[in-house]
Amino acid sequence: MPTPKLLSQCPEFPPTVPVADLPVFSFVKIGEHDADEGKRLFDACREYGFFLLDLKSSKIGENLLHDAEHMFELTTTTLGLAESVLSKYAYNPPKDLLGYKCAGKLRTDDGKLDAMEMYTLGQDDIIGNIPPRKNPETIEAHRKECQEFFRHAHAVMTVLLGALDRELGLPPGTLERLSPLDKPSDTSLRLLLSHPQSIVDKNRITLGGHTDIGTATLLFHVAGGLQILPAGSENVHSNWRYIRPEPGCALINLGDTLVEWTGGLLRSSLHRVVTAPGAQASVPRQSLAYLVRPERNASMRRLEGGTVIPRMKEGEEAETRSVSEWAAWRAQQIIKGELKPHTRGGKPV
Numbered sequence: 001m002p003t004p005k006l007l008s009q010c011p012e013f014p015p016t017v018p019v020a021d022l023p024v025f026s027f028v029k030i031g032e033h034d035a036d037e038g039k040r041l042f043d044a045c046r047e048y049g050f051f052l053l054d055l056k057s058s059k060i061g062e063n064l065l066h067d068a069e070h071m072f073e074l075t076t077t078t079l080g081l082a083e084s085v086l087s088k089y090a091y092n093p094p095k096d097l098l099g100y101k102c103a104g105k106l107r108t109d110d111g112k113l114d115a116m117e118m119y120t121l122g123q124d125d126i127i128g129n130i131p132p133r134k135n136p137e138t139i140e141a142h143r144k145e146c147q148e149f150f151r152h153a154h155a156v157m158t159v160l161l162g163a164l165d166r167e168l169g170l171p172p173g174t175l176e177r178l179s180p181l182d183k184p185s186d187t188s189l190r191l192l193l194s195h196p197q198s199i200v201d202k203n204r205i206t207l208g209g210h211t212d213i214g215t216a217t218l219l220f221h222v223a224g225g226l227q228i229l230p231a232g233s234e235n236v237h238s239n240w241r242y243i244r245p246e247p248g249c250a251l252i253n254l255g256d257t258l259v260e261w262t263g264g265l266l267r268s269s270l271h272r273v274v275t276a277p278g279a280q281a282s283v284p285r286q287s288l289a290y291l292v293r294p295e296r297n298a299s300m301r302r303l304e305g306g307t308v309i310p311r312m313k314e315g316e317e318a319e320t321r322s323v324s325e326w327a328a329w330r331a332q333q334i335i336k337g338e339l340k341p342h343t344r345g346g347k348p349v
């Protein structure tokens with residue numbers, strides 16, 4: 001992403017690093033229910049679980065690109081506050097992931113500590129599903145812009161989830177109703193920042209390999225550094241592929257919840273952030289991740305009623321946990337080392 005303006009302020013993404021060849025879809029065509037675009041989108045959701053979405057030439061898309069510029073400004077002002085101010089808004093894992101996370105709180109795949117700062121805004125707080133939380137003044141003064149971002153990002157997701165409903169043969173609106181804007185959920189917007197290193201280690205892992213746990217994620221990045229591990233590849237440095245930021249595009253990736261709901265048809269791919277490549281390593285790296293989670297009471301149970309999602313076979317046990325219970329269980333498994341994050345789903349239809 002995002003806008004040509006922001007990309008022009010960043011050194012060039014080098015042409016020499018290995019990149020993932022992700023497909024680009026037109027948001028306009030998907031909104032028009034273009035059958036061919038929908039089919040290719042479904043293929044990408046199973047093969048990679050990642051794709052680029054061209055937001056240009058669409059009113060909602062252009063609005064979201066504009067909102068993203070505001071959110072990048074909030075990243076600069078908010079994460080530029082003194083540590084003594086930010087620490088008053090510190091996150092409190094595992095219960096409360098909203099607020100400020102300083103660098104060095106998480107373990108990365110190589111056993112070192114992460115180098116990513118983030119400030120996480122909750123959809124419930126910003127949209128008003130709960131009484132407002134207290135955020136730093138840099139954010140409180142721009143609640144309206146934050147609301148606009150959430151509304152437009154949700155509108156874009158609604159169009160994408162509608163296309164997946166059609167491809168999965170689910171009744172229209174099924175997936176959107178499970179992850180709505182106006183019901184309590186853990187949907188959030190992360191404002192992410194990592195600082196350049198004094199001595200550049202191009203393989204340093206800024207944010208460790210993971211899959212996103214929710215429905216789907218919409219990401220804007222300006223400098224590179226985000227990488228995906230192609231399905232079936234061993235987790236060694238040489239197999240990871242950079243994702244090249246493209247002007248006017250958002251990057252979309254599917255989360256573990258969609259894998260569960262579709263009986264493993266859709267894919268949630270392992271991804272991570274390393275030092276931005278080439279000259280981009282010398283500038284602060286900012287990104288925005290809008291992480292859509294289902295409403296809190298939703299179940300992780302496989303969806304029924306579609307024409308494509310496989311039915312439970314004899315002997316298979318139905319997942320009965322709610323999304324919150326499942327998320328807590330999974331976080332515990334990872335903490336206890338019983339589960340190493342890995343690519344999930346992508347079963348043939």
Ligand SMILES: O=C(O)CCC(=O)C(=O)O
Nearest residue numbers: 190192221226273287289
């Ligand atoms: O910063 C990025 O490019 C990716 C962030 C990410 O994967 C996440 O926040 O889940």
Ligand SMILES: [Fe+2]
Nearest residue numbers: 210211212271
């Ligand atoms: Fe992620």
